[in-house]
Amino acid sequence: MNKPIHLEEGQDVTVKDRNFVTALSRGLELLRAFGAGSEYLGNAELSSRTGIPRPTVSRLTYTLKQLGYLEHNERLEKYRLGAGVLALGYRYLASMGIRDIARPHLQRLADATDCAVALGTADRLSMTYIEVCQARGPLVMRLETGSRIPMATTAIGRAWLCGIPEERRHHVMDDMRRQDPDNWPAIEQAIQKALDDYANYGFCLSEGDWERDISAVATPLVLEEGSEVMAINCGGSSLRLSHRILVENLGPRLKDVVEQIKRSLEPPRLG
Template sequence: MNKPLHIDDEQDSAAKDRNFVTALSRGLELLRAFGAGEEYLGNAELSSRTGIPRPTVSRLTYTLKQLGYLQHNERLEKYRLGAGILALGYRYLASMGIRDIARPHMQRLADATDCAIALGTADRLSMTYVEVCQGSGPLVMRLETGSRIPLATTAIGRAWLCGISAERRNQLMDSMRQGDPDNWPAIEQSIHKSLDDYATYGFCLSEGDWEREISAVAMPLILEEGAEVMAINCGGSSLRLSHRVLVENLGPRLKDVVEQIKNSLEPPRIV
């Protein structure tokens, strides 16, 4: 059982610093109070662990719940860490570590297939490549890290849409419809086809959809049960990447790479 943190002494000394925000520090201490393997804590337990008065804890947990950093179970009248705090952790991981973790797995696939492999993250209605690995053959996809491509009409973008919640996906699709009403029927059809492909194969297909000479497979990289979602693709010349090659070769290989990346991201087990 965790011992009470009793942060008052530290805050008393910190309070001498006029730039120190006590309310913020207390909110962060509440989040730190959740130990490994503990799902739910109530206000009384949080107060005991942190030394923060219970009325203050109640206001802080309410605020953290509204911001998505805590989830409230009404039946238990207790809280658990929410997707917001997990997303922060994975954004840090994405910015600091996931490129290094993913790169060797991506490069091996690029070398084995003579394709371009890219890892991307969504930014509004675009995908941004955060890592790109190229095979040794002729470069067909001349995109580099930092490149931005459309979300709705690319394999990697539609794969990302497959990885997020239906509610969020519907909101984005509504924005796409409003932004491009003339092309929306075709865009909507391609998104639904990708959802069907993902349900059937576990990855999405693009056969000359975005660029006529390029075909690709892609799938979401879902981290911490959806707290953060990225996507990864594998593509090259449509002349050599037939439907059969995409479905029977590249797609399964890409699934293996995603599993390897996710396994590499798991923290070591303590025994």
């Protein structure tokens, strides 16, 4: 029996799939191994993180270095992400016109509420911020574009789960259960509460679930009749954002912002 290669939520491909390029998938897995607090990684660390044999890792890192996707520090004998990855990231962001359309709406909400407001998209079991707008006052949430935060414990992650089709959500939740079986009962309960909140309010909440001193509301941004699902959050210090403020103030404002963005995306009417 062939061992499945896990790609993303709900998608498994076996090594017998004639259309699946294993070498390419392994190279991409190496690039994914770098993250916050992991600027430099050696071949042994990359092998440990990805499960790819070290001799194969050595060949892949050499190739990725030659292509500009990795840089090698001879003194440390380790690698870090190169300019090629950054270029790809900027091309991806530049291709997403939704950022340009959403930015002014997000910034107005951030200024009006003195909160951080972000647009995010899913990446496996995390959410990646593709646009962040900050208010001018002192804020606790100093996350930037490109930041990755967990899906299960954050308002924006739960909102994204609420926005996707039920079948896909079940696949994602199965992945969460396999990744963290010990905490799964609490995670499942929190997601179910988020689904209930979304049904009742039209938005989700996270009150100290991700970071003890951070509270936020979030709602999905469903585009092109569900073919693309993102999410937007609005949050800040838990000391300032009580449950009442989240439910009666920030949540309704955030829903209005989502509707404004959707209207901005509508083609102009003729005649």
